[in-house]
Amino acid sequence: MTMTKPETPATGTPIANSLTAGRLPGSAPWMILGSALAVSAAIFGVVAIGGGTGFNWGAAILVGALLYVPTVWLFSTLVEGRRRAMDRLVTALVTGAFVLAMIPLVSLTITVVTYGLSRFDVEFFTFSMRNVTGEGGGIVHAIVGTLLITGAAAVISIPIGIMTSIYLVEYGRGRLARGITFLVDVMTGIPSIVAGLFAYALFALFLGPGTRTGIAGAVSLAVLMIPVVVRSSEEMLRLVPNELREAAYALGVPKWLTIMKVVLPTSIAGITTGVTLAIARVIGETAPLLIAAGFTASVNYNLFDGRMQSLPVFVYTQYTNQGNPPEAYLDRAWAAALTLILIVMALNLIARLVARFFAPKFGR
Numbered sequence: 001m002t003m004t005k006p007e008t009p010a011t012g013t014p015i016a017n018s019l020t021a022g023r024l025p026g027s028a029p030w031m032i033l034g035s036a037l038a039v040s041a042a043i044f045g046v047v048a049i050g051g052g053t054g055f056n057w058g059a060a061i062l063v064g065a066l067l068y069v070p071t072v073w074l075f076s077t078l079v080e081g082r083r084r085a086m087d088r089l090v091t092a093l094v095t096g097a098f099v100l101a102m103i104p105l106v107s108l109t110i111t112v113v114t115y116g117l118s119r120f121d122v123e124f125f126t127f128s129m130r131n132v133t134g135e136g137g138g139i140v141h142a143i144v145g146t147l148l149i150t151g152a153a154a155v156i157s158i159p160i161g162i163m164t165s166i167y168l169v170e171y172g173r174g175r176l177a178r179g180i181t182f183l184v185d186v187m188t189g190i191p192s193i194v195a196g197l198f199a200y201a202l203f204a205l206f207l208g209p210g211t212r213t214g215i216a217g218a219v220s221l222a223v224l225m226i227p228v229v230v231r232s233s234e235e236m237l238r239l240v241p242n243e244l245r246e247a248a249y250a251l252g253v254p255k256w257l258t259i260m261k262v263v264l265p266t267s268i269a270g271i272t273t274g275v276t277l278a279i280a281r282v283i284g285e286t287a288p289l290l291i292a293a294g295f296t297a298s299v300n301y302n303l304f305d306g307r308m309q310s311l312p313v314f315v316y317t318q319y320t321n322q323g324n325p326p327e328a329y330l331d332r333a334w335a336a337a338l339t340l341i342l343i344v345m346a347l348n349l350i351a352r353l354v355a356r357f358f359a360p361k362f363g364r
Contacts, residue, residue: 022079029088032075033068040064065096109341116338119331129297135328139336141299142314145214146343148303149293149310150283152218153225158275160222161229168230169237170259187227195223196288203292214300214308217293221282228281232274236267269355276351280344286312311340 040063048055069092076085127138164184168177199220203211240263248258264271294307295317318333 022081023084024076024079028075029072032072033064036067036071037061037064040067065099068092069096112334112338112341115331115334117335119335120338124332124335128299130299132297134323134325137332139311139314139332139339141296142309142311142336143339144299144301145293145308145310146283146312146340148301149214149217149221149289149308150279152215152303153221153282154275154279156218156222157225157229157278161226161275161278162233162271164226164230165233165237166259166263168234170255170263184227184230187223188231190223191287192220192224192285193287193291195220196291198223199288199292212292212294212307213305214293214303217289217308217310218303220288220292221285224282224285224288225278228278229275232277233267233271236270236274237263239270240266272351272355276347279347283344283347284312284340286316289313290316311336311343315340 037060040060043063044056044060047053069089072092073085073089076088080088123136124138125143126140127136128141129137129139130141164180168180172180196217199216200212202219203213203216207213244262244266245258248262249255253261289310290313293310293313295313296307296309300306300308315333315336318329318336322329
């Protein structure tokens with residue numbers, strides 16, 4: 001059975017439009033991209049030979065990609081028509097934006113892994129920097145401090161953030177709700193160092209000037225976490241269909257129990273993701289912890305007594321206070337940065353597992 005082009009009722013001639021005029025082969029975009037890259041490479045090769053400079057691969061690829069966009073649009077316009085040409089143009093722009101966004105992420109990952117693996121050994125994860133100068137030492141004190149401070153900040157901010165979002169969605173009306181929303185928006189944009197100064201000033205009022213403790217660092221991180229948790233949880237709660245609430249009310253379930261048994265379980269996946277993003281947002285903060293929690297070379301398990309080290313502050317101090325040999329300090333900084341990235345990846349994995357196993361099951 002053969003396909004024929006549609007014909008006009010009056011004349012019987014085929015209808016000519018962008019959908020039936022033709023179509024580029026599936027390999028045409030790749031051939032055009034390869035040709036654009038080859039032309040760009042040839043141009044930069046001639047420039048490099050004439051100027052006596054090295055070949056710039058990054059610039060050649062960038063120019064080749066820029067040449068590809070109008071070229072594929074032109075060929076598609078001539079063969080397929082304006083509609084498909086516009087589709088290919090937008091596809092090329094979106095794909096290029098994705099690749100452009102991935103380049104720094106991939107480059108950062110490769111750089112951190114390359115330089116950080118040199119100190120990934122048993123000593124690095126079992127020793128602290130107490131009485132260590134030069135080579136050796138480890139980050140066990142920074143890992144303990146990061147987990148304790150971030151955990152305390154999560155304990156403080158998550159209940160406050162979720163309950164605030166519940167109030168805004170389920171109960172909040174009038175000026176009070178609008179005022180809370182405005183304050184949450186303002187808190188979202190405050191610099192992190194301001195949160196550190198707030199926590200330092202707060203504890204200085206009760207414990208005296210110069211006091212730096214782990215709980216002060218946790219409070220500063222909680223100030224940064226609360227608006228993120230509120231905003232993400234609020235959006236997830238608003239996505240819960242009102243029909244579920246109304247069905248619970250029709251059965252005589254009180255409002256607070258409807259929130260606990262219907263609304264929160266339905267939105268638990270999105271709330272968990274928002275909480276994880278909030279934790280990932282603050283776990284790499286340096287300025288507030290440097291001001292509020294300080295830094296130390298020893299392991300400190302007490303949030304309420306003494307200074308406490310964290311991984312971001314450890315990376316900062318190792319880089320800025322290089323000793324002899326400087327390579328040892330830089331290796332520790334890169335390895336600590338890689339450890340921090342792995343912790344964030346583990347948190348995201350845990351969040352996905354929680355969202356998967358605790359999300360409501362609607363199937364039979």
